[in-house]
Amino acid sequence: MSNAGVGSESRGRLRAVQLEIRKRVRGKDYAAGARLPSERDLSKEFGMPRVSVHECLVQLEAEGLIYRETNRGWYVSPPRFLYNPQSKGHFTLSAEQQGRHPHTRVIDKRVVAAPEQVAELLKLPAGTEMARIRRVRSIDGRPVLYVEHYYMPCVFPNLFEHDLSVSLTELYRDKYDFHYGRMRYQIIPTAVREAAARVLRLAVGSPALLVRRVNHERNGAVSDCDLEYWRHDAVLVEVEVDD
Structure with missing residues (x-):
């Protein structure tokens, strides 16, 4: 043969x-x-x-x-989580509306020097001191999302004292009377790095979906940003545009 x-x-x-x-x-x-x-x-x-x-x-x-x-x-694979950027990032509510069981675990919270991409997104000098909250979010017991949230400590004083496993959007609204205006999204295929790989149970370098979200106040000023690393096999970005 x-x-x-x-x-x-x-x-x-x-x-x-x-x-x-x-x-x-x-x-x-x-x-x-x-x-x-x-x-x-x-x-x-x-x-x-x-x-x-x-x-x-x-x-x-x-x-x-x-x-x-x-x-x-x-x-x-369970059904993919439908990610709609127009929902303004409310993970818990979106998951529950899809009949899923969401959970959020806070990894840590600390003040750090802004990473290069964060400084670029927020138009700040490199190394600006910022507060960072790292969380892992799960659906039906499966970790699907690793998030780093960055904000200026002076904007939300004593935020670390609150329960940070809840929606930060709602926490800002209820505790600080702060309401987002618009949000800007950048969705980029990427390779997962060590911090995200560990909590998402992936090998370093595995494919992932990076969502960089910049949040604006109602007056248009940039307030904070999120770096979201999604398991690529767990999420479907879906946007419906009306005529």
């Missing part, structure tokens, strides 16, 4: 395994959020080298059917 023939047969087997796993996922043999059998077990079941099984799973991951977590394995 020629090498071309061997390659064709191998590709055919790969497609067959992909079709079978895809069928099981879509047929609910594997429920949303359920862990798939290990690559080793699938290798034994299908009589294929583990590297070939891994290739099949990577292809299904690219389709959004499954996802992986570092040192934990492969899982069936």
